[in-house]
Amino acid sequence: MTKAILSGNEAIARGFLEAGGKVAAAYPGTPSTEVLEVLSQAKGIHAEWSTNEKVALEVAIGGSLSGVRSMACMKHVGVNVAADPLMTVAYTGVNAGLVLMVADDPGMFSSQNEQDTRHYARMAKVPCLEPVDSDEARSYVRAAFELSEAFDTPVILRTTTRISHCKSVVETAEPAAVKDKDLANDVPKYVMLPANAKKRHLVVEERLAKLRDHAETAAFNEIRPGKGDIGFIANGIAYQYVREAFPDAPVLKLGMTYPLPEKKLRAFAASVAKLAVVEELDGFVEEQLKALGLTVHFGKAAFPPCGELTARTIREGVGGTAVVCKLPVGGLIVRPPTFCPGCSHRGLYTIIAKLKLYVSGDIGCYTLGALPPFSSMHTCICMGASISGAHGMSRGLALKGVKQKPVAVIGDSTFLHSGITGLIDMVYNGGDALVVIMNNDTTGMTGGQEHAGTGRSASGAAAPKLDIGKLCQAIGAQRVREIDAYNLKELEQIMKEELAAPGTAVLISNQPCVLRYKVSKKPYHVDTTTCTGCKMCLKSGCIALSFVPGGKKGHVEVDALLCNGCSVCSQLCATKSMINT
Amino acid sequence: MKVFNILIAGVGGQGVLLTSKIIAEAALLQGLDVKQSEVHGMAQRGGSVLSQVRFGDKVFSPIVAEGEADLLIGFEPLETARYLHFLREDGTVIYNTRSIGTIGVSIGKETYPQDIHETIQKNAYAVHPFDATHVAVEVGEKRAVNLVLLGAAIRFLPLDPSVVDNAITNSVPKKLLELNRKAFQAGVGQASIR
Numbered sequence: 221m222t223k224a225i226l227s228g229n230e231a232i233a234r235g236f237l238e239a240g241g242k243v244a245a246a247y248p249g250t251p252s253t254e255v256l257e258v259l260s261q262a263k264g265i266h267a268e269w270s271t272n273e274k275v276a277l278e279v280a281i282g283g284s285l286s287g288v289r290s291m292a293c294m295k296h297v298g299v300n301v302a303a304d305p306l307m308t309v310a311y312t313g314v315n316a317g318l319v320l321m322v323a324d325d326p327g328m329f330s331s332q333n334e335q336d337t338r339h340y341a342r343m344a345k346v347p348c349l350e351p352v353d354s355d356e357a358r359s360y361v362r363a364a365f366e367l368s369e370a371f372d373t374p375v376i377l378r379t380t381t382r383i384s385h386c387k388s389v390v391e392t393a394e395p396a397a398v399k400d401k402d403l404a405n406d407v408p409k410y411v412m413l414p415a416n417a418k419k420r421h422l423v424v425e426e427r428l429a430k431l432r433d434h435a436e437t438a439a440f441n442e443i444r445p446g447k448g449d450i451g452f453i454a455n456g457i458a459y460q461y462v463r464e465a466f467p468d469a470p471v472l473k474l475g476m477t478y479p480l481p482e483k484k485l486r487a488f489a490a491s492v493a494k495l496a497v498v499e500e501l502d503g504f505v506e507e508q509l510k511a512l513g514l515t516v517h518f519g520k521a522a523f524p525p526c527g528e529l530t531a532r533t534i535r536e537g538v539g540g541t542a543v544v545c546k547l548p549v550g551g552l553i554v555r556p557p558t559f560c561p562g563c564s565h566r567g568l569y570t571i572i573a574k575l576k577l578y579v580s581g582d583i584g585c586y587t588l589g590a591l592p593p594f595s596s597m598h599t600c601i602c603m604g605a606s607i608s609g610a611h612g613m614s615r616g617l618a619l620k621g622v623k624q625k626p627v628a629v630i631g632d633s634t635f636l637h638s639g640i641t642g643l644i645d646m647v648y649n650g651g652d653a654l655v656v657i658m659n660n661d662t663t664g665m666t667g668g669q670e671h672a673g674t675g676r677s678a679s680g681a682a683a684p685k686l687d688i689g690k691l692c693q694a695i696g697a698q699r700v701r702e703i704d705a706y707n708l709k710e711l712e713q714i715m716k717e718e719l720a721a722p723g724t725a726v727l728i729s730n731q732p733c734v735l736r737y738k739v740s741k742k743p744y745h746v747d748t749t750t751c752t753g754c755k756m757c758l759k760s761g762c763i764a765l766s767f768v769p770g771g772k773k774g775h776v777e778v779d780a781l782l783c784n785g786c787s788v789c790s791q792l793c794a795t796k797s798m799i800n801t
Numbered sequence: 802m803k804v805f806n807i808l809i810a811g812v813g814g815q816g817v818l819l820t821s822k823i824i825a826e827a828a829l830l831q832g833l834d835v836k837q838s839e840v841h842g843m844a845q846r847g848g849s850v851l852s853q854v855r856f857g858d859k860v861f862s863p864i865v866a867e868g869e870a871d872l873l874i875g876f877e878p879l880e881t882a883r884y885l886h887f888l889r890e891d892g893t894v895i896y897n898t899r900s901i902g903t904i905g906v907s908i909g910k911e912t913y914p915q916d917i918h919e920t921i922q923k924n925a926y927a928v929h930p931f932d933a934t935h936v937a938v939e940v941g942e943k944r945a946v947n948l949v950l951l952g953a954a955i956r957f958l959p960l961d962p963s964v965v966d967n968a969i970t971n972s973v974p975k976k977l978l979e980l981n982r983k984a985f986q987a988g989v990g991q992a993s994i995r
Binding site: 224225353382385386388461463464530546547549551552554555557559560591592758762763765766767779781782 | 826834840847849885888902903905910911914920924
């Protein structure tokens with residue numbers, strides 16, 4: 221046994237190996253990504269970046285049916301994509317253990333919503349486990365596989381950003397010797413024709429009743445006696461905040477938040493004067509306590525459903541006094557995320573903003589095109605929605621008699637994830653939109669993961685490389701052209717041509733992510749004798765540039781430590797004052 | 802040992818996470834309980850980055866609360882000012898005086914606060930500014946500013962310098978070890994009280 225400091229995600233990967241897991245599949249998504257990144261480098265298992273979360277869960281289901289412990293990993297919104305197999309694998313049950321690891325993002329550090337995955341556990345009627353730190357994250361993986369096999373059910377292992385990305389001390393264990401099972405061969409159990417599914421639904425309800433009984437005695441749910449009037453029920457990171465705020469208070473730690481242990485909850489509630497239920501996001505446990513007829517003195521009214529909780533909000537929520545602190549320094553300018561210096565998205569958005577195009581956006585680094593100075597994204601819903609959304613817009617606009625061609629902007633990984641189906645739909649149903657696929661050869665926003673178009677597998681080994689241009693042609697798109705997002709003049713010309721042409725047009729930029737592939741060219745500097753201070757270059761929205769007032773109209777400076785030499789700003793300069801020779 | 806709370810603030814890409822990783826690793830090597838928190842994903846694209854390290858006999862929350870930080874290590878003045886209210890009444894701040902503009906500054910819509918150093922002085926008990934970027938460039942690697950700042954902060958950390966050195970060894974790639982050590986040493990003793 222050795223001690224290490226690991227993030228929750230690293231610990232889950234470690235736990236998977238300790239539990240004898242064999243097949244792991246994931247689609248990258250903050251804050252879940254690192255689990256598969258770690259597993260991709262492990263020997264003797266199959267770990268893959270799947271095309272999307274639905275595929276990842278289906279791969280893991282297949283692994284389970286083959287007879288080896290299997291896990292799919294994703295962020296909360298990924299479960300929406302994977303919900304279809306989830307709801308029915310809940311009926312079939314498993315062969316070898318099956319775990320669905322999901323990372324929620326309270327506070328939306330890198331997400332488009334704050335949905336609470338526990339509702340999926342209830343909807344699918346499968347258990348949900350929630351570790352409180354990295355060491356539990358590690359040990360709960362094995363526990364989840366054991367639970368999965370004991371009750372013949374998929375198990376959701378839910379984390380949040382603070383569990384997945386916080387590091388804490390882990391005591392590692394030796395990998396378990398797990399005996400693989402035979403390939404599943406039981407037609408009534410695994411083929412969900414209505415006649416079979418009707419029988420399986422009965423099994424699901426019986427299983428849930430057994431799981432409720434198990435929850436009463438399972439080690440996941442632990443009462444920690446203490447002093448004081450208020451007894452706390454808490455799960456996940458909220459448990460740590462409760463201990464921080466009230467180290468001596470009685471606490472019922474819920475390591476299994478679905479199904480809940482009714483008797484244990486009643487007994488705990490009866491043992492304290494006042495009950496506080498501390499959970500991030502929705503009042504999932506609170507609602508069920510109220511349904512049991514228990515009084516919750518401090519619930520969602522005290523601990524808000526939006527954003528993260530902290531030890532401070534918990535102290536204040538129960539009417540305690542918080543630590544005295546100063547107010548934040550007022551009036552500070554904000555520092556939003558932005559395109560990296562040298563990013564190919566900058567050239568594209570410089571032209572889109574210039575042409576004042578209406579953009580149906582998607583999920584990735586290029587979503588930042590919605591921010592100033594471009595302000596050139598008008599909708600962004602979910603993975604893949606850019607193309608199908610643009611198609612719907614084009615039909616609606618046509619019916620209104622408006623001549624305007626919407627533009628869909630999507631990245632390579634997102635296109636493969638779920639943009640393809642939208643493009644098929646657009647081409648098939650007579651769409652009239654411009655689709656720009658920004659292929660930078662990686663899944664960028666999540667830190668640079670491989671996908672079917674990069675030519676490498678998750679481990680970095682050579683893999684077949686999907687050709688996005690040929691795929692678009694095979695779908696039936698008549699106009700497919702390659703663009704150079706660093707050549708503004710040509711880019712503008714091509715976009716104008718394609719916007720004028722009727723029907724679906726696809727433009728593909730094939731320039732690598734400068735961060736992932738460490739692309740760096742010679743930095744520019746400004747000839748201050750010719751710079752007129754016109755600020756045209758600033759339209760490129762690059763943090764390497766800054767305007768220096770003074771003199772007649774001031775001038776622009778380039779920070780050589782930040783400049784990547786991409787030349788976009790120099791192409792905007794009318795006086796040729798950007799020099800890199 | 803009572804829990805010691807550190808905040809490390811900077812701009813995405815400055816190496817904030819490596820500095821917090823080394824401190825956390827050192828605390829572990831010293832036999833302490835430790836938790837470290839950081840944010841990945843969208844926040845890393847040139848945005849404001851905050852990492853937190855807490856160590857002591859027993860640590861519950863991985864998050865440093867407002868008014869509880871013992872030490873704030875700032876990689877950039879504006880990002881330092883943003884988190885001053887997390888400091889204890891008698892907390893210490895050590896920060897890099899080299900500013901990095903925001904996108905609002907770059908596009909000419911906002912101006913970088915000219916009085917940022919005065920603001921920091923006014924809002925903290927013990928303030929230690931120095932040009933860590935200059936020190937890193939002198940060492941020969943502009944990106945080593947994170948190790949320079951760690952070296953400068955070492956005298957405020959209740960950690961044994963030898964375990965910090967071991968933590969550096971465990972945390973950086975072998976071929977960059979000497980450079981990182983050099984940057985760390987160049988930071989030691991920087992920023993005396995003005």
